[in-house]
Amino acid sequence: METILDKMHIDLDGLFRTIKHPLVILDKDDNIVTSNDDAEFFFGLRRNILNKYKFTALYSTTSPLYYLINQSREKKTTIREYSLMLKNIIDKKEHEVDIQVSPFEDTDYLLLMFIERGIAKKFNRQYMQAGSAKSLVEMSSILAHEIKNPLSGIKGAAQLLLDGASHENQSLISIICDETDRINNLINSMQIFSDSSQIKKEKINMHTIFNHVKMIAENGFAKDIKFIERFDPSLPHVHGNKDLLIQVLMNLIKNSSEAIKNNSNKGEIILSSSFLSSVRISLPTSSKKIELPL
Structure with a gap:
């Protein structure tokens, strides 16, 4: 008998393991055909046992869950409900959850995701x-x-x-x-409320930072903007924190892209590197641009 895992051309079981919320898939008769590890803890049953259950064995047919399930099937769309109180028939435990019911396209299967409200x-x-x-x-x-x-x-x-x-x-x-x-x-x-936070520094090739941020920008918020590179290959490594440098450069490029878009996309972003001893900020004579070396 062909299961949903056979019909889907991806490693659904592997994908399930990466999502840290209880997940179950129901067939058209509300049988549980597969679930993930988090569903084991949520329902208090091992997966090999849970996957043999009918969903009505877990929740009474009077549960508001079935209204969401029916609505998702009828409308063939994702249905969400928040702060829902659910009581499991088997372990009698009551959970407050956000629930999402999503149909698989061109199948009778439904994906149910339970998000526990305990953290809030x-x-x-x-x-x-x-x-x-x-x-x-x-x-x-x-x-x-x-x-x-x-x-x-x-x-x-x-x-x-x-x-x-x-x-x-x-x-x-x-x-x-x-x-x-x-x-x-x-x-x-992050040590937001501590004065003793330490920034980890290492030797960094700034051109790898430039290239990384440029690729993100070109495929995201600055996809329609022209980038010009003027790199000095002899630039020595800098002593700094990679993540913070990426964050700073990302903010600078994002601000530049927003300024260009506000000017009818008339502009370009120039990424340049050079070593000037003792120079921290350079203001060119042209009024068309301002350079802010890192």
């Missing part, structure tokens, strides 16, 4: 109970953890796509992986 309540409870800087550090730690969860999912999905991608698309997918790593590193280094 936990964040609020810690904020109300504590009035010190320590509590703020704890809350930022919780928030950082929640940001990193979808980041790992994004990178995992990108890595799955990388294997079968064309050479041109591989470079774009690599940007996704690099940028998720950069955000992850920024989160790890």
Whole structure:
């Protein structure tokens, strides 16, 4: 018997493992045909057992879930509901969740994603109970953890796509992986409420920073803008933090692109590098541009 995994020409099971929310897929008769690891913990059943269950064995037919399921089937569109209270028949536990029901195109299958609402309540409870800087550090730690969860999912999905991608698309997918790593590193280094934060520095080739940010800009917010490169190949390595340099350069290029777009796209962005001893900021005589060396 052909399953949904056979019909989909991607490693759906591998993709499931990267998404850090409970997921289940139902067939037209509301049988659970597959699920992910997070669904095991959410429903309290091992996947090989859960995947043999009918969905009505988990939730009563009077549950508002079935209204969402029916609406998604009838309208063939994604249906979302927020702050829904669900009680599992098997373990009798009640969960407050956001639910998303999505139909697979040209099939009778539905994807259900459960997003637990516990993090918002936990964040609020810690904020109300504590009035010190320590509590703020704890809350930022919780928030950082929640940001990193979808980041790992994004990178995992990108890595799955990388294997079968064309050479041109591989470079774009690599940007996704690099940028998720950069955000992850920024989160790890965040000590917002501490005076003792340390910036990790290393020897960096600035031209790799230029090329990385330029590729992101050309495929995103500055895709219609002309870039001109004037690099000095003899430029020595600089001692700095890679992620922060990317962030600074990204902001400068984004500001430049917005200025150009506000001027009817009349303009170009020049990326140049040169070594001038003791010179930190250079203001050219021309009124048409301002150079801000890093």
